[in-house]
Amino acid sequence: MSEKVLMKGNEALAESAIRAGCRYFFGYPITPQTELAAYMAKRMPKENGVYLQAESEVAAINMVYGAAATGARTMTSSSSPGISLKAEGISYLVGADLPAVIINVQRGGPGLGGIQPSQSDYWQATRAMGHGDSHLVVYAPSTVQEMADYVYHAFDIADKYRTPVMILADGMLGQMMEPVVLPERKTEFIEKPWAACGHDNKRPHNVVNSLYLMADDLERLNIERFERYAEIKATEQRSxxxxxxxxxxxxxxxxxxxxxxxxxxxxxxxxxxxxxxxxxxxxxxxxxxxxxxxxxxxxxxxxxxxxxxxxxxxxxxxxxxxxxxxxxxxxxxxxxxxxxxxxxxxxxxxxxxx
Amino acid sequence: MPKTHNIILAGFGGQGVLFAGKLIATAGLIEDRELSWLPSYGPEMRGGTANCSVCLSDEPIGSPLVLEPDALLVMNQPSFDKFIETVAKGGVVIADSTMIPKITMPFDVSVYTIPATQLSEEHDLKGLANIIMLGKLFKEIDFCSAETLDAALVKCIPAKKQHLLEPNRKALALGMDY
CATH class of the missing domain: 3.40.50.920 (Rossmann fold)
Known part of the structure; x- marks a missing residue:
């Protein structure tokens, strides 16, 4: 077991994501989650990973869409107003059945609101993070240790069910330091035969898309996705x-x-x-x-x-x-x-x- | 049995109160205690009261936000005025008298004054008034063992800044002996 270290919640999220195999991080600064992006900027180059500060939150979530489509483990983070900007992209991730992890270190709202800790994005996260019949798995850690544990777990759940997963934290958990034991580096990952990552003509094209113009097709896909949601509800409740x-x-x-x-x-x-x-x-x-x-x-x-x-x-x-x-x-x-x-x-x- | 401590450290940004708090937290880590460190990160930092809450306990920490500190380490007047009335009965206050001209002494609270900023200048330890203050706090509330405090210092001073270790040790000793 690795040793106990003292870390900010935001930093623990970042380090644990790297250990979970995340090598593509796309972000945009906003208080109170900025330490997460700063940590990624420092660490990702050393992991041969990508840290990219996008031109906006909308750009960042669409970069996540692109990276996820290739089968990579990818993440973005923001705080409340920035998460609202990502909403369209998150719905696209759901519609294309793409796994990704999204961090929301919440602050007070609505609007620009304030920068102090809040939990006022609960409805958004659990009811209507994006348009359409869509859900995402949402975890709420309550210690810095759980920040590390659940972001690590989130990548596995995202891959398993092909769904975006959100860590719903807040400014207090992001800013505070507590002792944390970081997880071991993940070395085995599940296959992603659906990924659009090049195939040398050895198999048919994989297409990652969320546009279905035939109503019957779209309904069938939604029903199939809700069967997965039923499985998630049956097996993934945690408290x-x-x-x-x-x-x-x-x-x-x-x-x-x-x-x-x-x-x-x-x-x-x-x-x-x-x-x-x-x-x-x-x-x-x-x-x-x-x-x-x-x-x-x-x-x-x-x-x-x-x-x-x-x-x-x-x-x-x-x-x-x-x-x-x-x-x-x-x-x-x-x-x-x-x-x-x-x-x-x-x-x-x-x-x-x- | 080691005591539970709920501490606020407050001052101007740049005086090193967050670092002093991190040293206490690191001491807790070394002694394998439950602990939390929570900084202020809001607009109040620009108004002169950068502060952090540090909790040390043997029980899991509930709210990391300290509202009634049993110890207050305070390095400027606005912070003194803001927090002095919140200190719990029987609590300890360490106040930098160089920086706080108007010190009031509430009933049921022990206020220790130390001219930490002046001492740091006189002893060629500029910028280490926070550590002198921490030395005094350590003497009064004994939040860890002396060996642990030194180990925390070693752990918190980055490899590139090892030349600062000895001045920090001197500053701690100065506070402890005051």
Whole structure:
């Protein structure tokens, strides 16, 4: 096992991507993810890889499209407004069934918004990252270690299901340093017989495309893609459950806000409230089964987010009216405090008699 | 058992408060503790209060953003004014009195003043006031062992700048002995 090092989340994402075999990075600077691009600029030449600062986010995502079409492991990163610019290209990646990794180190929005940490791109990432019937797998790390682990994993998932995968981080996780054990370099990769990478006339052309003018063809492809989505939903749900076995109040929080919620949950437990925390790690597919498992003991749910209430929709879809689901959050770059979350837990416990 | 520490280090950009924080974090890494280091990266850096939060613990760290520090290392007046009221009861403040003319002493908080910037100039250690301050903080709150602190210094000074190791050691000692 390699040694523990101290790294910023943004740097851990970059180094781990390189170790996962990413050799093509296309980016454009934006706070608070710039260290990631800077790290790639320094490291990629030493790996005989490509670091390219594109002329815009739109250019960068289309370069990713090109690199992915050849079968290469490729990545781009940005922060919220820059991700919106990439949206068209991400839909094209989905439409062409191309694997790629996209990093969003979120900041406050909408518009140019601010530069402080936020989770307000949850809807965008999980509902409508691009036009058309499209999804992408979305992971939400909550430590620098998970930044490294999940970007590494993201490349495998992208290749396996031929889908773009997003790491939905935030400014806090990108900027902070924590100890991290970096993964070993990946040496074995799956075959990509679909890649357009030259064939010396030994096989028919591979065509990478997302344009289908015959409605029947397009419908058939979408149905086939949704069969893959069904498989992803069945097998790729990831979450962490903390003190949930007898939990009457279940807090649901991801990423940075899960760290804050965890402190509040521990304090509430010390004060005798039966409360637990579910931390979704895959946001799409949403960890429905983990929520469902708490239904026997839960009297109420509390979604804690750094936005105006987005993931709470997914919690409500699972709970489906069987229990009350409340929301607490801050937005615009304001970070909730453990004390605030604790008070919400206490109030909710009192309200439902937990 | 080693203590939990929630520390804020604050000053002007360029005074080296982020580096001093990184040294504490690295000490935590060497001692295999749970730790986090979170810098300010917003517009406040331009307003005179570059700062970072450092947590050391034996439990996983929840929020890395320190709101009620039990130790504050502070190197300018705007930062002093911003953070002094946030220090937890029984907390420790190390203030650079060369840079902070107006020092208030809240009840229930121990404020130690040290003219770190002046000392750095007098001892030909220009630019190392942050390390003198760190030496004083180490003396007062004992956030790691002395060997670890030295090892952290060795680890954090890049190979190309090894000539700075001895001046840094001198600066640390100066703060510890003050």
């Amino acid at each position: 962490e459950s903390f003190l949930c076995d007898d939990a009457e109040i279940v807090v649901v929080a991801f990423g940075a806000s899960a760290r804050i919620a965890r402190t509040a949950v521990k304090r509430a437990r010390e004060n005798g409230i039966k409360v637990g925390l579910i931390r979704p790690i895959s946001l799409w597919p949403f960890p429905e089964r983990a929520i469902e498992r708490t239904m026997d003991t839960a009297k109420a749910y509390l979604s804690v987010e750094m936005n105006m209430g987005q993931m709470v929709d997914d919690v409500r879809l699972v709970v489906n009216g069987r229990r009350p689901v409340e929301f607490f959050g801050h937005t615009g770059g304001v970070i909730p405090t453990p004390v605030e979350v604790y008070i919400q837990i206490e109030n909710l416990a009192e309200k439902v008699g937990a």
